[in-house]
C-alpha cells in the first residue's frame with residue numbers, strides 16, 4: 001500500500017496535533033484550557049433543531065439533494081444578505097450552499113489553482129488556506145498579519161512573479177486567530193489588487209455574526225466592485241452554534257460560483273434537503 005506523495009507534503013493537521021497534545025496533558029492530570037479548535041459550547045437554537053427533526057420525517061428529504069441547493073435556502077440566504085448587509089444577490093447565480101466553509105475553501109483551491117499557481121494566505125490563519133493549495137498541487141505564499149498594521153496583510157508588498165502567479169487571495173475578518181476586525185481600506189485595496197492581478201478574492205466570513213461591544217461587522221460584498229473580483233464564504237457554524245451541521249454558502253461573483261459548483265458536483269452530492 002502506498003499513499004500518494006501529495007500527502008507527504010502536508011504537515012499533520014494543526015488541530016489534530018493540538019488535540020493530541022491536550023490529550024497527553026490531561027492524561028498527566030493537568031487541568032487544560034483548550035485554545036485549539038474554536039467550537040461554540042452552547043446548543044444550536046431550538047427553532048433549527050425542531051425544523052430539522054420535522055424535515056427528517058418527511059420522505060421528500062430522503063433522496064439525493066438538488067446539487068445547486070434548495071431554492072428556498074438560496075432565497076433565504078439572499079434575503080438575509082439584503083437585510084443584514086444591504087447586499088442584493090441573485091439566488092440563482094450568485095449563491096450555492098456548501099458543506100461548511102472548510103469544504104468550500106478547500107474546493108476553491110481545486111477549482112482555481114494549476115500546478116504553477118499561487119494562493120496568498122494570511123499568516124497566522126486557518127489551516128485550509130495553506131493545506132488546500134498544497135493538496136491542489138499548487139503553492140501557498142504567506143502574507144504576515146502584523147499588529148502594527150492592524151493585522152492587515154501588506155498587499156503593496158506583493159508584486160512581481162508572486163502577484164503574476166497568484167490566483168486566489170484569502171482574507172478573514174473578523175479574524176481568527178488574531179481577533180482583529182477589518183482594518184480601514186483593506187477590502188477596497190483587495191478589490192484593486194484583484195483587478196490588477198486577475199486574482200479571485202475569497203473572504204472567509206465565518207465570524208461576521210460573532211462580534212462584541214456593539215461592533216457590527218461588514219460583508220466584503222458591500223465593498224464597491226467586490227462582486228467583480230470576489231466571493232464570500234458565509235457559514236452558520238460559529239454565529240448560530242452549528243459547527244456539527246456542516247452548513248455554509250458561497251456568495252458573490254457568478255463566474256466563480258459557477259466554477260466552484262462545476263467542481264463540487266463531481267465531488268459531493270450536496271446538503272441534506
Ligand SMILES: *Cc1c(COP(=O)(O)O)cnc(C)c1O
Nearest residue numbers: 100101102126176206235237248
Ligand atoms: C471555524 C472556521 C472555519 C470553518 O467553518 P465551517 O463552516 O464549520 O467549515 C473557516 N474559517 C475560519 C477562520 C474558522 O475559524
